[in-house]
Amino acid sequence: MDWASLPADLLFSISSHLREPEDFVRFRAVCPQWRAAVSHKEHAFFQPWIMASRWLEDEYSENVLFYSLSTLKTIKVHVPDMKSRRIAASGSSHLIAIDKDDDLSAVLINPLSGKTTALPRLPKFFHDNGAHGWITGEGVITVVLNNWMSENMALWYRGGGITMKGWAVVPRWKLRLRVSHYLRKLAAYGDQMEMHLIDLGGDNEDSVVLLQETKKVELLGGCWPRSDEVFKATRPCHHEWFSLYRNVEQEEIPVHDIGNVMVVQSRDSCTRTYMIPASRDFAALGSRNAFYYLWKQFDAGGSYNALFKKCLASEVLTFVKRLPEDWKLSDEWFMPSLKY
Numbered sequence: 001m002d003w004a005s006l007p008a009d010l011l012f013s014i015s016s017h018l019r020e021p022e023d024f025v026r027f028r029a030v031c032p033q034w035r036a037a038v039s040h041k042e043h044a045f046f047q048p049w050i051m052a053s054r055w056l057e058d059e060y061s062e063n064v065l066f067y068s069l070s071t072l073k074t075i076k077v078h079v080p081d082m083k084s085r086r087i088a089a090s091g092s093s094h095l096i097a098i099d100k101d102d103d104l105s106a107v108l109i110n111p112l113s114g115k116t117t118a119l120p121r122l123p124k125f126f127h128d129n130g131a132h133g134w135i136t137g138e139g140v141i142t143v144v145l146n147n148w149m150s151e152n153m154a155l156w157y158r159g160g161g162i163t164m165k166g167w168a169v170v171p172r173w174k175l176r177l178r179v180s181h182y183l184r185k186l187a188a189y190g191d192q193m194e195m196h197l198i199d200l201g202g203d204n205e206d207s208v209v210l211l212q213e214t215k216k217v218e219l220l221g222g223c224w225p226r227s228d229e230v231f232k233a234t235r236p237c238h239h240e241w242f243s244l245y246r247n248v249e250q251e252e253i254p255v256h257d258i259g260n261v262m263v264v265q266s267r268d269s270c271t272r273t274y275m276i277p278a279s280r281d282f283a284a285l286g287s288r289n290a291f292y293y294l295w296k297q298f299d300a301g302g303s304y305n306a307l308f309k310k311c312l313a314s315e316v317l318t319f320v321k322r323l324p325e326d327w328k329l330s331d332e333w334f335m336p337s338l339k340y
Helices: 008-015 021-028 032-037 172-177 179-196 205-213
Strands: 049-052 063-068 073-078 085-091 094-099 106-109 116-118 132-136 141-146 152-159 168-171 217-219 231-234 244-248 251-254 261-265 273-277 290-299 302-311 317-322 330-334
Touching (some): 021 032, 094 141, 168 172
Antiparallel strands (some): 094 106, 231 244, 244 251, 261 273
């Protein structure tokens, strides 16, 4: 059989079911014909990985560690541009890395492709105060950063012909009240966003009430596939406290059914959370209308990291998988991609 002459649509169908980036790269390397038929941009997202936290001597390392539920192996990705930089945010297949010696210098990195984009200088309120946040978008990129010492958040956008030359600064409480409004304006106007905002007055009683009600929630930073709806989730302090909300006319409505979708949520941050079609073939993740999240489980012999599932409709909690003993720093989900 002449494998090189297989139809392009068949090759595309086969490659779309590959779970791991390594398998996809090997598939394209079989022969020049396969490589030409299947672009590296054809495969949007692979099996979700778990990204390890970086502490102490590893914080500024060139290596980023991931764990694959599909292969049950730890994956070390060498990223030269991560040297002397710490990870401030992740999402949409990218990392935000901030320079060790210049904490207002940040870059956007895809650790799989190695593609690096220099970001505008961070606002001065990040100096000596750290920065953390999230990244969202499919094809386009939205970055949101903040720190514990400032009441403001910084937004940056790239896509649709817009690449911002600076950061849009928005008060933290306003962004959390009307996040979908701000992100729409950001995508439409980029650097000119602030000129087109409809402001919420500080004495707006509805705003104050809503602010009080939303102190316990944070935005889901990465929703995929794209959706006009903005979902929120409770901070994961305890298994039984996990809930999902949707904003409806500035009011939070509990969500008990998200249809043929599953949510993977990081252990310590609701901002690194993803919505994925349940039809995708992911290892250990097979139920729709459910949360999958990481948590530390305690027993008589000590503790270990584990994967749990919570059904939104029934609120039943299920233990799914114990992570390997050598995986001590399970922290957050990461969606690897070569497309963007």
